[in-house]
Amino acid sequence: MIGKSRNKENRVYRSSLTNRELVVEPAPHVTSHMTKDLLMKYTFFSLCILAATAIIAFGITALIIEIIAVIVAIISDYLLSLVMKNKGPLNLYSAAVSGLIVASSFSSGIPYSVEYAVPIMDPAIQYVAVTVISAVTVILFKKIQGLLGRKYLNPVAAAKLLVLVPIWNTALIPQDHLIAAKISSFTYLQGALQMCYSYNAPFKDPLLTLIILKNHGWLGGASSIAVIVVGIILLIVCRGYLKWRIPLTFLATTAIISSSYGLINGEDIVLRVAYHLFVGSVIFLAFFMATDPATTPLIGFGQIIFAIGLGLLTFILQIWGNFLGGSILALIIMNLTVPLLDRVVIRKPFGRR
């Protein structure tokens, strides 16, 4: 169909015709304003707002943790980009976002009330832990994992688990949870909420504490209401580019399971549901870690399955494992199912129903 140069004369003509100064590019010749960097910028600024709420709740320690995490992440990214050249290009906003997520998912492990039960984690140890997690996140799980062609594990969650497993008892699961925690029992839950969350908090009511401002648990989840508002605004600003189905399904699953659990055991359902929804590790992870594009399913159906699995696992780990930051372990487990979920192609194209 396409005329080929048929003789020598034509070929000469052909080369003289081609104006080498014109650029030939494939269609389309316009692109949307959204780029990877812009997406990261929006995420970074949203996280900055949450970082501010953490400073209000946790004080100066939170600020130092955040600064350390971001700076370490950026430095690691910069140094690695020098070593890896094209295979791991410099991506400062992405690194800064990772750093802030490291800080936000860090739990100081200080239940203010039960000082007798848990040795307060020394700030110096916290800073070292954050430095290591931040460096491991960027070096091992962002850059080196990126070489595999596909990221299998959420970098921050994987790094946190890897670094904190050796000091499991103090940092990952605060000791008081291990000694006395029976989250499955409502009396404990009520007492724990009263003690852990309301001791130094501005609100005496556990429900309000959980929703508005708490000073226990993950830094990023200090204010659940702030996470929800900022998260929803981010989802709207970057609509289509962030996977809104995951936080929605995850939180809905959590609400349904915890309310049925409360119903079966004849508990105060509102408090039970509020606890499982608004504890920092759930609410922050739902909006800012479980929506990480690279490690979550591509297809809407897969995203919903992923989020249901995440909700179920988180609940199981919390109730029967007493693992109150358990959502990151659940996230890592569900991350491994993503390559499988990506192969499930269900919707039929136009005109093939």
Next chain:
Amino acid sequence: MNLKLAVKIEERKEKARKAPIEVFPDPETAVILTLQHTGASNVPLVSVGDNVSIGQKIADSEERISAPIHSPVSGKVVKIGDAYNPCYEDFSEAIFIENDGKKRKDKTLQPISESKLKDVSTDFLIKRVREAGIIGLGGAGFPTHVKLSPPSDKPIKCLVVNACESEICDTSDERLLVEKTSNILKGVKVMRKVLGSPEVVIATKNNKIEALEKLKEVFSEEPDTRIVARPFTYQQGDAGLLQKALFGWEVPAGKRSYENGVIVHNVATINAVSEAVFKGEPLISRVITLTGDIDEPKNLLVKVGTPVGNILDHFKVDPTDLRKVVLGGVMMGHSIPTTETPVMKRTSSVIVFSKSKCNPVKRRTDCIKCSKCISACPLRLYPILIFEAMEKGDIKRAKRLYFDDCFGCGICSYVCPSGIPLARTICGTRD
């Protein structure tokens, strides 16, 4: 596809839509590609040294799915060689005619007066459309006479006039609607006669205010005619998606739209049909939009075969500042390697990208798996999965993901935050 969630693209038509159609001077040398339609290739009917007149048939084919080519100027054939064919992105056969400026006209096609339309036969009209070399001017370039003769067991109930002109920046169809409304009415009458008086639906965007007023005025007395003005999105300019938007059904994949008794014609095609029947003029000129990074966008009536360079020179586009020239629309058009490329029947616009004003291209990075392309695809395909399969060379999986269905609207590449050439890979491999 949900209209509200569809990707919306800024149209950039404000200036161009107010520019009246200007007649562009005939070229000194017309370069007429022999393959301008979708279908079988044509064979030149003239040889070097022949004298031709305006409207003389210079290339044709025996095949059914083909349309002849006519000379846009009178003069002498100086060469039959290769010229760049933007639609096939390669050099293909072209006839070079030197204009002698005498404007001799070929009288093969005799005009019919409007009052005699009811006396002529359907076959005559279909033959006239074929002999005038009319093809779908919306961009697909499918020979119109084939679309006008559907199988007899599938009666056409509805003729859709596609006046959406959803391609970004293009305003040529909109100017036709404003300036040639009566021509379009006549063209619609011809089509109705050929297709057995179906209902007529004129689909246009509700932001073409001037065109809409004209349409309402001119078509007020035409029976069985609806004018549908809605905020159609860019993707809904496609015939299949437009039918979905208008009637709610989906044309079965791989079938032609007359299965549902509907036929969609572009408004520029209808104008060409009217000119061919009532003025006896074959398709030798068309309206194009000259736009992009220039101060005053123009709508021009250009002879087919005019080299793009002529147009750029005439409007003093600085050649040193030229970065890229795109023919046939920003989203689906093709960028050309040389300004000697001629205007084709299918070329709806010439878009200039200058070095100084052009936005930088997105840097190509790894896929971040945001899944935006999947939610944006109007055909509900999985662009990134098809892309990955093709990168691996796994054509079987790509087939299972129905990559054949893609019509290359380019939305996936448009939305991609990582600058991955998805549309190019999916559509380019198929050709």
